[in-house]
Amino acid sequence: MSFDGTPRPRPRWYHAQTDLDDFAIVSYRVDAAALARHLPEGFAPMTMGFEDGPGTLISAVAFKDRDFHFRFLPQVSIDCGQINYRAYVTAYGKPGVWFFGTDLDHPVVAIPQHLWGMPWQRDRIRIExxxxxxxxxxxxxxGDAHCDASELPQPLTLLDGFADESDWLERLTHPTLGWYRRRGGRVGTYSIWHPVMRPRHLATTSARFPFFERLGLITPDTPPHSVLAQPRLHFDIHTPPRRFHPARRVGTSQARPAKRTIPQ
Incomplete structure (x- = not known):
């Protein structure tokens, strides 16, 4: 069975869009209990059965934003490097990703950081x-993170922890809902859309992500579980982000902007 992606929600005037160049998902297998300690009530790690036992995954997702802009202001765009640090979770049973934080190599980081109360920070990012x-x-x-990877000679078919290609494409490369901790402790949420990835399978010659080390999820010598990369990928971002209310429907991109929120 093949994975065909998800329907593309109709773009709204207040949404954003970007093309992601040199996109890579660098994932690590971690202990589910260790991850659970960082999650709010109602959130749980998405556990998986690996060859040598159970666990869960976290990822550093790095790319270069090209022509990021809001649809109502296409003449104002930015190009910069970005790294998202995420974990694969369920929120009250709904699958998605928990965002620990984001590094952005652009002064516009001040908007999500100070106005949105999001866990973003500025850092120098170079991706080649x-x-x-x-x-x-x-x-x-x-900054203190680095990764060097080369493509493996054979196309990826099986990936440890997943049943088949459709399984890892859907769960690892295609989460469309995300949650994060807002300043003050509340949880925020937003959604995205992109076409089905056709990633290439890479292996690291060296990698270090101290962000995850400081969370106690990996050590300096923890090897990555996988590296999935693609030269270019289009993204729709269903801005603005919203406060997360468990009793409400999660992830509808058709909701109108809430008051006192700003697009991400």
Whole structure:
């Protein structure tokens, strides 16, 4: 059975869109109980059965934003590097990702950081890739984080912890709902859409993400579970983010903007 993605919600004037260049998902297997300690009530790690036992996944998702803009203001766009640190969870039974934080290499980071109360910070981010090389190479340098990876010779079919290609495509590359802790402790939420990824499978020669180390989820010598990368990927971002209310329907991108929120 193949994974065909999700229907694309109708873009609204207040949504944002961007193309993500040199996109990579660098994932780590971690202990589910350790992850659960960082999650709010009602949230739980998405546990999986790996070859040597149970666990869950977290990912550093790095890319270069190209022409990020709001649909009502297309003439104002930004290009910069970005890293999202996320975990795969359920929120009151609904699957999605928990965002620990985001690094952005642009002054506009002040908007989500100070006005939205989101866990974003500014950092220098350099991402380089050579997709025509044999093997293809991908490299990240960002503050105290780095990753160097090369494409594996065989296409990816099976991935430890997943039943088949459709399973890992849906759960690891296609979560459309996200949650994060707002300043003050409340939970915020937003949704995105992108076409089905056709990623290439890379392996690291070196990798270090101290962000996850400081959370106690990995150690400096923890090897990545996988690296899935793609030269370019389009994203719709269903701005603005909203406060998360468990009793309400989660993830509807058709809701009108709430008062006193600003697009992400």
């Amino acid at each position: 890739a050579d997709w025509d090389r044999a093997p293809a190479r991908w490299r990240l340098d960002a």
